[in-house]
Amino acid sequence: MAEVAESTARFMATLTALTDDRIGGPTLVPPWTRGHVITHVARATDSLCRLLAWARTGVETPQYASMEARAAEIEAGATRPVAALIADIADTAARFEEAVRSLPEAAWRAEVRMRTGELRTPASLIPTRLRELEVHHADLAAGYTFADVPPAAARWIIDDLVEALHRRDDPPALRFAATDTALSHELAPGGPLVTGPQSALLAWLTGRSPGTGLTASGADEVPPAPYWI
Structure with missing residues (x-):
């Protein structure tokens, strides 16, 4: 989790340098604006917390209610001011960290279903969270690029992507x-x-x-x- 905490801090540092008039600016993933990307990171973190709750309780909790609901949440949050976006990222990051740290030992062996239908264990959700932070940080086109991703984090993300491809x-x-x-x-x-x-x-x-x-x-x-x- 140290890599995730450090990645979160870097992401937050970039957000604090933004101003409200830059939230609607372009990103590496058009037509999303910076507000869309930041909101997506927060809602994706919520979705990982739901999967961790599934692992902890054994009660099936879908990552998203539907893809339509996912898109609607991102759209609804995309035009918020910087302060609200920062608070959202900080709150969801804290809840994810607590969900991971409080997970009982037996729950780490549970399998939960991603929105893609793929079965994953809680341990695999940590590199997923790191990927969301680092890739979408670069997506913001706000000064942080893929060259700024620490080599160890980049390696962890790439290894996770390769593992997903090997499961095909x-x-x-x-x-x-x-x-x-x-x-x-x-x-x-x-x-x-x-x-x-x-x-x-x-x-x-x-x-x-x-x-x-x-x-x-x-x-x-x-x-x-x-x-x-």
Whole structure:
């Protein structure tokens, strides 16, 4: 949880530097504004708390009531002033931390169902929370970029994405390796080898970059990143 706490602090620092007139500004995930992204992070944290409650109590608690309800909540919160957005992020972060720290030992072995239908254990929700913070922090286009993601956090997020891809019935034939860290993965043999800085690999794998800063051997160009969610 130390990485999550540090990531939360970095996210909050960026938010405190924003002003109300910048909340409606563009992001890396159009048509969402910064207000949409920040609200999404808060509501996604709520959803993880619901899954942790499911693990703790054994009572099925869906991550979201519906995808329509999820979208409506994000839209409703997107135009709030900075102070309200910061308070929302702080409150949900505290509740997530408490939900994790108070989880009984037996609950860590429980399985809960993500909105995608995938079964996960509570331990796997921690890198999910880290991914939400770091990727959406960069999405804000407010000074924090994928190059600013600490290498250990980037590695944890990438490893989690690869694990999700390996759970698919048909992982694509693709290999990738960082040129500045020891990161290296093979999804399935026979595909191109994509190489470059770990931060560029993270941006590519999360769909925020077409492969800028990367090269691919065995292919004319860097292929689109596999869809992982």
